[in-house]
Amino acid sequence: MTTASPSGSHLQEAEDFLARYPELEAIDIVMTDFHGIGRGKIIRRHELASLYKSGRGMPASLFGQDVAGDDVDSSGLILTDGGGDKLCWPIPGTLGMMPHTGRGQVLVSMYNSDGSPFDAEPRHALVRQVERAAKAGFSPMGAFELEFYLIDRERDGKGRYQPARYALNGRDCLHRSTMSVDELDEMSPLFDVIYQGAKHLGLTLESLISEYAAGQYEMTIRYRDLLRAADDVIVAKRLIRSAARRFGMEACFMAKPFGQQAGSGMHLHLSLANGAGDNLFGDPTEGTLSPLMLNAIGGIRETVGDTMLVLAPFLNSWRRFASVSYSPASDDWGIENRTVALRVPGAPGKGRHFEHRVAGVDANAYMVGTVTLAGALQGIETKADPGPAVEPDAGGQDRTSNLPNSWQNAIQRAGQSDFLRDALGQTLHHGFVAVKQAEYQRLALEVTEAEWGLYGFVV
Incomplete structure (x- = not known):
């Protein structure tokens, strides 16, 4: 029996894919949870058609x-409706091949038996905000930048994790070689596999740089509609992880894996287009910023405090804010200023947009997109004033505002936030906050090695 797919997927996509890869035997089906973790199954080739039907x-x-x-x-x-299953359907355009694994992959989304979206799933929350934008005449456009570390499978002599050796020659990665092209060449066998896989997954990975710490890299993804941009993050992370494993290393998407080194962010570039595809954040005249973009920035400034649990969802996320250098836990904005939370790149003209720099790379891209777009739309609706821009030479001053200053405070504020409840929806909001509160309590009872070293035998 064939049922109309509520996700908009079509059997023809599966049939064309199987014809393109006649030797393929298995496909990963991947649904994304609160934490950005892919949950699902590996199905056999003959099962793909039934997934679409x-x-x-x-x-x-x-x-x-x-x-x-x-x-x-x-x-x-947990165990609602007797613990029965709900149906997951393919997300159109996400079916692709990962050559280095020999398997296909498709993202799926969960629906109720009547075909309505299951409202605890983060992707559906972003869909609702995109639809809200469409009703106002806007098409949200965006792209995420991913910062991450490549970690050696073997620990150092003190049992600590360490940057991965270079894939080309096995040399140790010892130094911060920011934007070193030679370092990229030494890791090129891995990145060649990643870029090749991206071609088969419909993923346009673009610039690659070595970042601000040994073993840290950044990859950018092509700008496109915001919903697909968030899908891209899920696909890109799985691609990078699975490729790294085959080179004896692990890709680490923690926000702050090394306390004394740079944290890893997931910067979101955002703009709004009209029905003709014109950028509504483009400069109306030379030397003038779009009032619409400024209202959007104002709306995010007003709401970012309520969204910090989404932007920094784990205990480790908050270590990234210990140093404000390039990791702003604030609500300020500026032009061509990487010390602020909301940066307007300096290049003027029709391509103007802003960059939300607060989220760590450990955040769920669907939820980051949801709260950022929701804040922007609220600002446009209320004509929110963003206030004065922070000047580039003011980077060293204390500009923190009334934001949560810890994971626990962020959990409490998120639980009380009407804005976050409206943006995520009641079910997702309640479930997400409850899960984070449980994680906090779990870690609050964990006595670390650092505590033993400092206090165990001296106090």
């Missing part, structure tokens, strides 16, 4: 689990 069952309780996969009963998502 009838969907595939998965338990809704996947959205009520903490990052370790343990159930959080207070989320309200």
Whole structure:
């Protein structure tokens, strides 16, 4: 029996894919949870058609689990309706091949039995905000930048994680070689595999740089509609991780894996287009910024404090803000200034947009897109004033505002926020906050090696 797909997917996509890859035997089907973790199954070639015809069952309780996969009963998502499955359907345009694994991959999204979106899933929250923008005559456009570390599978002599050796020659990566082209060449066998895989996944990876720490890199993804841009992040992370494993290393998307080194962000570049595709954030006249863009920035400034749990969802996320250099935990904005939260790149003209720099690379891209777009739309609706821009030479001054200053405070503020509840939806908001509260309590009881070293035998 064939059922109309509520995601808009069509069987023809699967048939064309199987014809293109006649030797393919298996496909990863991937649904993204609160934490950005891919949950799903590996199905065989003959099962792909049925996924497109009838969907595939998965338990809704996947959205009520903490990052370790343990159930959080207070989320309200565990064993609801007897623990039965809900149907997941393919997301159009995400079916592709990963040559280095020999398997295909497709992103899927969860729906209720009547075809309505399952409202605990983060991607559906972003869809709702995109639809809200469309009703106002806007098409949200965006791209994410991914910063990450490549980590050696073997620890150093003190048992600590260390940057991965270069794939080309096995040489140790010891120094901060920011924007070194030679360093990229030494890691090129891995990145060649990643770029080749991207071609088969419909993913346009663009610039690559070595970042501000040994073993840290940044990849950019082509600008496009915001929903697909968030899909791109999910696909890119899986691609980078799986390719790195085949070179004896691990890709690390923690926000702050090394306390004394640079953190890893996930900067979101955002603009709004009209129905003809024209950028509405473009400069109306030379030397003048778009009032619409300024209102959007004002709206995000007013709401960013309520969204910090989305932008920094884990305990480790908050280590990234210990140094404000390039990691602004603030609500300020400026032009061509990388010390602010909301940066307007300096190049003038029709391509103007702004960059939201607060989120860590550990954040869920769908949720980051949701709260950023929701804040921007609220600012446009209320004509929010962004206030004065921070001057580039003011980077060293204390500009922090009334934002949560810890993970615990961010959890509390998120739980009380009407804005966040409206942006995410009641079910997702409640479940997400409950899961984060459970994770906080779990880690609050964990005594670390650092505590033993400092206090264990001296106090």
